[in-house]
Amino acid sequence: MTSAFLDALGADGPSADRAGKMDLYGRFVGSWDLDVRHFSEDGRERRRAGEWHFGWALEGRAIQDVWIVPPRGELRNRDAAANFNSYGTTLRVYDPDIDAWRIQWTDPVTRTFLQMIGRAEGRDIEQMGTRPDGQLARWSFRDITANSFLWRGEVSADAGATWRVVTEFTARRRKA
Template sequence: MSAFLDALGADGPSADRAGKMDLYGRFVGSWDLDVRQFSEDGTERRRAGEWHFGWALEGRAIQDVWIVPPRGEARHGDAAASVNSYGTTLRVYDPDIDAWRIQWTDPVTRNFLQMIGRAQGRDIVQLGTRPDGQLARWSFADITADSFLWRGEVSADARASWRVITEFTARRRAS
């Protein structure tokens, strides 16, 4: 496993992507999460989570793993329950479109999503289409060196309105 992780990981950004890698590179490290999930009827479920970001693929990508609930906590029943998540995102900067190509994979919930991510003012916004046809918007806001707010939203009416389905309040773990 060590040879695989050594080949996947990188010590920092690739020189040929200088500056562009900072958009997501600032998240490299480990984060504790306060996760709020909202069902269609407005019911809220709140739990803890963890999120880890790292340099990957010779520094031309950022890969992360998010886990809800965190490792070591009871999974509350069936590991495939839709409220549990253990997945990874691969974010690759594409100079041809001056944006990030993003692939989210969660084998627990069997969710797979491709998105395009860009800076939008001080925030980051990722857009894609879910398998059910709804538009998905994931955003990072209120970004500081030690915290940020991540929000997952869906739109069933071509962006006329958005419904928040998940919010993560993230706090950087001490080194």
């Protein structure tokens, strides 16, 4: 049963009808090891390891990922949300009507659900959305190479005038 579901969800590569547009996130397909840094409002930092897996989905018209902090196999405490544990998925779908990506993040551990719009910003990628508490959320991929990138999660309580970094992931591609 699980195999049939995964076979139906997954794809071998991008759909031809989305031409080069799928490359924005398609370059991340594969597995990544993470050095995760969480920053509290008072500036304290908590560091954890994590893992992130990207794959082609929905006939190659989407990129889906799963990020897991701490990595599978490490002790996951009972009160997952209080311990900054995360085990969620993002579905990224390129929408030709807006020439951008519609993004849905879901983390059942922390009960976090967020919709965003993603676009290239020069050599970087920026995703924007509004959290349930009304704060703006900005997620960005920076310093992107074939084997590494920096992902940053930020929030703004003043309509984008200032931003506070909440989380940073330093990602390194896993060797095959």
